[in-house]
Amino acid sequence: MTTGERAKTHGASGPNDALATAAGARNDVASPWWKSAVGYQIYPRSFCDSDGDGVGDIPGIISRLDHLADLGVGFIWLSPVYASPQRDNGYDISDYQAIHHEYGTLEDFDRLVTEARDRGIGIVMDLVVNHCSDEHAWFKAAAASRDAPEHDLFVWREGRPGGLPPTDKRAIFGGPAWTYVAAVDRWYLHLFSPGQPDLNWDNPDLRDRIWSMMEWWIDRGIAGFRMDVIDLIGKDVDRGLFDEGPHIWDRLGEMHDRVLKGRDLLTVGESWAVSRDTVLQYVADATPLAMMFHFDHVKLGWDPQFHKFRPREVTPLMLKREITAWQTHLREYGWDALFLSNHDLPRHISRYGDDGVGRVASGKALAAMLHLLRGTPFVYQGEEIGMINTRAASLADVEDLEAHGQYEGFMANGLTHAEFMEGVNLNGRDNARTPMQWDGGPGAGFTAGTPWMPLNPNSREVHVAADRADPDGLFAFYRHLIGLRRELPVLIHGGFQAYLEDHPAVFAFTRGWHERRLAVLINLTGEAQALELPDALCGSGRPVVHTHAARRGLQGRVTLEPWEAVALLR
Structure with missing residues (x-):
């Protein structure tokens, strides 16, 4: 499929007319709707509880759709809502065509699709088909x-x-x-837990069942699929080839031909093994996916032996070099899925920013960096108000299945308990899963009952109501950034060029398209940075992003304030 054919395939037809039309109205060349849209990931268990049982649910999501519409997102990636024993919070599915009883009913889901579409928002389902539940x-x-x-x-x-x-x-x-x-x-x-048996993708009957299931959800009006650990469906067990196994391209090709071809759908894969050497086999022309979640920037902070449970420092220089490498690699032939947070990762302000006095300032700098890059940005629930990591006092306080499953093995191999808990508290999955903080009340506006997981201790101070009331808050800043993607074609169609690549604190790049150029400078530290600018970044322009005083020009030597982000359009 050529680039032009792909644009037509994902153009303004099918279930997402409103999304495609909104995108096309602001850009003067054909473009898939998801290139100018911003995604928002919802972890249903922790988003909003409508019935007071302490567990988030679909009616709760519906009740908060106006918040997301006001934010400006174009689609919701919905973490699994299928029937499940919930040992891995829904990533262990016992029925692919039923809704988990704590989350509501199929009728609730259909209403979510309709009400979201009425607000110009698509629903992207989480496709978890490497494994299911042992209760299936x-x-x-x-x-x-x-x-x-x-x-x-x-x-x-x-x-x-x-x-x-x-x-x-x-x-x-x-x-x-x-x-x-x-x-x-x-x-x-079972590549994950004993409760998650791997499906046999060598069996054509299995593949037929998966294709039928996907068609069933598409017929309900969804906007696409996020594909969980999708590279694992190509494994060759007897040869010991698991990550990006030899059958992955055949499997995805069949999925495209049998289900996805000719449909107006977003398809985003996830792979912890995908690299710059292999990514274009997923997302370039004539490939089945629109974009891939890749994790090289995440694994910068992991130890080679103990992974996330022995954290390593991630400097601004390390982070920007990794992002630059991917942006440069994909700028001609592929499209990037841009993210710093999700349900498996720590809160990114705690990992790459300052979750103390610099929480809001660093949150803005990191948001500006992400949303001004080439690709589709994803916002994880609570990111738009600057939610940060929580802290567990003991392993007994940890909900995460992965942490409990890895503990004994890592202890036996030399990791200390204190080191393990440091890893849990910095990198563990519970950090992203504390309930959404809607207001400063006892249940943080998440629930009228007892939340399934303890609230973050800062929920009385950091919450949607307080942040939205602040015109200089994070919500307003995110809404502005998301609006820019609909307003400025250079953010969708523009290339990417990095500058000051060896500077230890400042991320500098340009986005250029036709006569338009966006010059971006971001200080990724809490200290002021004086620097000499290359000619390509100098000149006057309209300040479309400014976290501090608006600058109408950049000339020669400048000093960036702590966590300052600047973007000038000329």
Whole structure:
């Protein structure tokens, strides 16, 4: 598929007419609607509880749609709302065509799609098809008999002599990646937890079931799919090839041909293994995905052995170099998924900014950096008001399945308890999952009951009501940035060129398209920075972004205030 054909495929037709029309009205060349839209990720369990049971739900999301419409987002990436035992908070699915009972009903979901669309917002579903739940009817039948048709929907192997599993493969959430089932005298593969058996993508019957399920959701009017750990569906188990396995391109090609081709849908993949060497096989011309979530900038802060649980310092220089490398690599042939936070990551102000006195200032600087890059920005719930990390006093206070699964193994390999808890509190997944802070009341406006997870201790001071009341707050700044993407074609169509690449604190780049050029300077530290500007950044222009005093020109030597962000359009 050529670039022009892709634009037509994702153009103003199908379920997202309002989104495509809004994008096209502000840009003078054909462009997929999702290039000028900004995504907003909702973690349903923690967003808004409508019935007082302490768990977020779909009616609660509907009640807050006006907040998102006012923010200006174009689509919502909805973390899983499918039926689930919730051991991994929905990423363990027991029925792909049912809504989890705590979240509401299928009728509630249909109303969400309709009411969001009425506000110009699409709903993007989380497609979790590397694995399902061990409580799924498919797996129950598969684990009961080798003769069941469902048995081959999963990955089974015979054990080794001495009652050992088929291989020594370790699970991502800790422990062996194989679990024995006596009823069938076989071991099944689970790359995450034993409650999340891997699906057998070598089986055409399995693929047919997945395609039918995707069609079923598309028919309900969704705007696309975010595809969880999608590279793992191409694995070759017997050759030990898991990440970006040899079958991934065939699998995604079949998905495109059978389900996605010719539809007005956003398709964004997730892979913890994708690299600059492989990303264009997913997102360039004639490939099935619009963009990929990649994590090289996240893994800068991880230890090679103990990963996130032994954090490493991430300097501004490290961060901007990694972002620059991806922007440069994708600027000609691919489109980037831009993010600093999500449900699996810490709050980015706590990781890359200052979550103390500089919380708002650093939050603005990081937001400006992200939203002025080339690609589609994603806002994670609470990011728009500057929510920050929480803190667990002990492992007993931690909800995260991954932390509990990895603890014993990492202790046995030399990590100390204090180091592990430092990793949990800086990088752990609970940081992103504390309930959304809507107001300063006892339940933070999230619930009238007892929240399923403790609120962040700062919820009485940091919340939507307070931030929205401040014309210089983060919400207003995010709304301005999101509005710029609809106003300025250079942000959608413009190239990317980095400057001052060795400066330890300042991220400097330009976006250029036709006669327009956007010059961007961002101080990623809490200290003032004096610097000499290259000629390409100098000149006068309209200040479209300014976190401090508006600058109408940049000439020669300048001093950027702590966390100052400047963007001039000329």
